[in-house]
Amino acid sequence: MNRLSFIFFLFAFAGFAQGSKIDSVITKQIEEYNSSFANAFVKGSKDDLVKAYTDQSIFMPEHSRQRVGTKTILDFYKQWLTQAKITSYERKILEMQDFGNYLLEIGTFDENLTINEQNSFSYSGKYSVLWKKPSKRGQPLTIAAEIWGSSSYFDDKNIPDIDDSSVPQTEEYSVSDKLASEVRERNNTIKKLVQDRQGAEHAKMFMPDAMYLTYYTPILSGEKEITDYFTEHEKPGTLSIDKISILTSGIIYARTAIIEFGFYHVDWRDGASNGNVRGKSINVWKKDNNGELLLFRQMVNHD
Template identity: 25%
Template sequence: MPPTARSPPGISRGIAGDGPGAYGAIRFGMRHPEMFGAVYGMQPVASGPNIQPTHSRPNFERMARATSLDDLRDDGFSLIFTSIYQAFAPNPDRPPLFFDPPARRVDGRIVVDSDRTARFKQGFALTALLPAYADNLKSLRGFKFDWGRQDTLVDHVYGAQAFSNLLAEYGVPNEAEEHGGGFRDRHWGEQGRFYTDVLPFFARHLLFGPPATPTERVNAAHAKLRQAMLANDADARAMLYRADARSMPEYQPVLIGTRQIAAYHRAMRGRRRVTSYVPVASEVFDLGNTLVEIGTFTIRWSDRADEERGKYAHVWGVERDGSLRLKADTWGYFRPLADPAGFFTAIPEPSSSPIPLAAGDRSVGEFLRAHNDRDAEAVRTKDVEAKLVDYTDDAIFMPFADTPKRGMAEIRPYLTAYTAAGSGATFRDVRVWTLAFENYGAWVIEYPKFRVEWTAGGQSGTVTGGGIRLWQRQAGGSLKLHRQIGTHDYVVASR
């Protein structure tokens, strides 16, 4: 189903498969939701745990004697599992089949290598993959899989049921259907499920026209950003920002305007290239001529093997032609990066002089100034309760080098532990101020900055950073923090 000329591929492209292909379709949907709007798996294999142990199926004696796959052509399970082990337990230093067997036959009995089995299972079964990729599946427009209860290989039925139950545990919207067929015997033909179920499913869930909802428009704009990132084209990336945009990457002081933004990404491109980037928007706030996108991402670079996970906030401005451009963005990671200096480049920080306020914004500006003064005092005196009163009950706080904290049940213990960890430090000077804000009546977007000078155990230093805050107007007219993402700058040591 090719996309139309005006619709973004991720919204108008679906992926489906049958049996092993269904496993592959779901796995691709898990790892690349930006590429597919909907996923349908017809009777996926390897969806969950087995009743019969996996290692009981292949003939490990034949596999040990085999010099190539041709030696296993008449042994279906051994041939299939050799290919599976080559894909999920590879070992290029173990010819001729080049994999680490999770079990072997010794004196007529199977001896299982528990470490190899654990590694193999962790990367293979869909239930094992789900915890890391549940949010990706949540971002799909549609997700369905089915299985036949008369399948003679009962592990297919049991695994699919287990996968369905685990999806519910993680809150992943899906359609899971058990029908009266066997393995792959009701899929094809004029009355087959491909025509009666799969195609109608995609007709319901894929978009073949221009993006209509705020989320679809944001996804389309983010797809262009992703394309520029994977092309490592700093100038094309900067063109997706408004001329006066502000960007706040982790470890980098705020960048103002497309010239600084392009210069930063050129410097980054010279150190490492983006090889994979998968964003997942978790929510979009429609403020009229501005859309605020909150989400998570995974990214890989050319200079390292492991992927990093993180969170982001995008503030998209609606242009006159209806397209979107970034007014502001910020992003950070779920853990401290080992080489923060590698994500910093020396670009003169713009002036942070006070903002002249319009008459309608003066009360908001005064509120933010008063709040930031109280915030600075709460940091200096380590007053957790003074900080907690700022948040809505369903707030999401995305701190530096950590995962998002959702609701007061997670924010309170996090801030309590964070404050306790700094109990031995003295904060000599704490400043919090607002670079800029946007007043939308029911919502206020703030771009804050902070600077903390500290002393602890005979050492001293300075911490600076910023981020984006989304304030929500309450019933009585007050403002409370609804979403907040914070970053730290890399501070160059003075000589």
């Protein structure tokens, strides 16, 4: 299938319908992977932690820079396990969305760890994993991208201090086809809404059945929860945004969704206080019945 035919197929898929029923074989594979990952994490078996990643995997850990590829992901886990003693780890799958050639897993995690013989810390939050289906039946799934973040604010001293100095800076996606341009236009709209503190309008960039997984907050599901969050989080007041950038580092055109990898910088000011926040996201875009590109699933965390 050539690119134009592929794009036509993408748009012809009516409304980017909800993912179909997940194959029970695939579900079992993911459940088994989560169990084996948890066992390897507790045992400190570093090489076993990266068996599902590839040289193209995008890895977005909380309070750390985006990494790409097995080598840099393994370095992250080596640093984590050198500093932390993991006493328990568990993932619970909340939902899986089938996008044809890719599958999105969303769930919660609970990790109990100890840093430098401090008191045990319960690091609990949510995660999102984008799985790539194999080209041939019988081959294993691989992780195309992964992101996670806490469900409440926490002190950095409770988790390992990861050295990112050797990790390359994330670069903007350079391709400018029709769909990429439309995503950029949507992001420019969001950027203006954030800067103008129009939270309720920002919430309209999401589908009614969307899920939003943001920093230091439990999973937000549906129009009301997302609207309430943005209305409060981006309300007018003393806080102002001096500068903001929302950029794309990559795009995957799945069969029934557009999956964007994003990164952002925000310079904020509130009275005498000011600061800079950097972060990253996995954004799943779909078309509604009117042909408008909206966020279906989004997860965001801070660097």
